[in-house]
Amino acid sequence: AQSVTQLGSHVSVSEGALVLLRCNYSSSVPPYLFWYVQYPNQGLQLLLKYTSAATLVKGINGFEAEFKKSETSFHLTKPSAHMSDAAEYFCAVSESGGSNYKLTFGKGTLLTVNP
Amino acid sequence: DGGITQSPKYLFRKEGQNVTLSCEQNLNHDAMYWYRQDPGQGLRLIYYSQIVNDFQKGDIAEGYSVSREKKESFPLTVTSAQKNPTAFYLCASNEGAFQPQHFGDGTRLSIL
Secondary structure: OOEEEOOOOEEEEEOOOOEEEOOEEEOOOOOOEEEEEEOOOOOEEEEEEEOOOOOEEEOHHHOEEEEEOOOOEEEEEEOOOOHHHOEEEEEEEEOOHHHOOOEEEOOOEEEEEEO | OOOEEEEOOEEEEOOOOOEEEEEEEOOOOOEEEEEEEOOOOOEEEEEEEEEOOEEEEOOOOOOEEEOOOEOOEOOEEEOOOOOOOOEEEEEEEEOOOOOOOEEOOOEEEEEO
16 A cells, blocks of 8 residues: 655744645555645645656646655645645545555645744 | 535534434546544545445444445445544545545534
8 A cells, every 4th residue: 555654744934935845655656646735624625636747746826746756755845835825735645556546645734824 | 616515514423323424526426435534644534435336445444334326425424333433524526546536625523
């Protein structure tokens, strides 16, 4: 089974600063990778997805992520944080083989943006 | 607009009682999923269904049951066998393998 590790359960940045949320995965085959955002008491919303077409993936709200196979990483970045970015972020990897409908999620990173 | 509707948003259960959480989608997706979310633990898969009249256990299926009689509906029953049911429950759907999942807004279940 795949696994996803999100380094840092809580990240705090100042408004206007760079946002970097880390995600490492384990996969024996080329993975499909996703980043989701969750606002309080709501469901998850897709930010972006990697499906092997390009290593740098652009998503909504100014976020992007870079797939690095050598580092098994898919870190999420945004050049300048906004107060509205405060939320919890989840990295997920699609299972392979017979379980390829399933997603494995990381434990999440709570992003706080300080004024 | 297409989407996933979960109801109710808040639900309270008495000890020994079964409760059913509703999930309806109008996205025409074949696959549907139920997750449980607890603080600091991410999302854990309870059950999923790839097609009508078929479903599989996820990682934490004990104490839960589901049915998939219609493509658009995938209700989850939390039975009295689930000893720690207090959590936020999320329903999702997608078109199939490797596709992004779309989520409802969740149901928060608490024990009275």
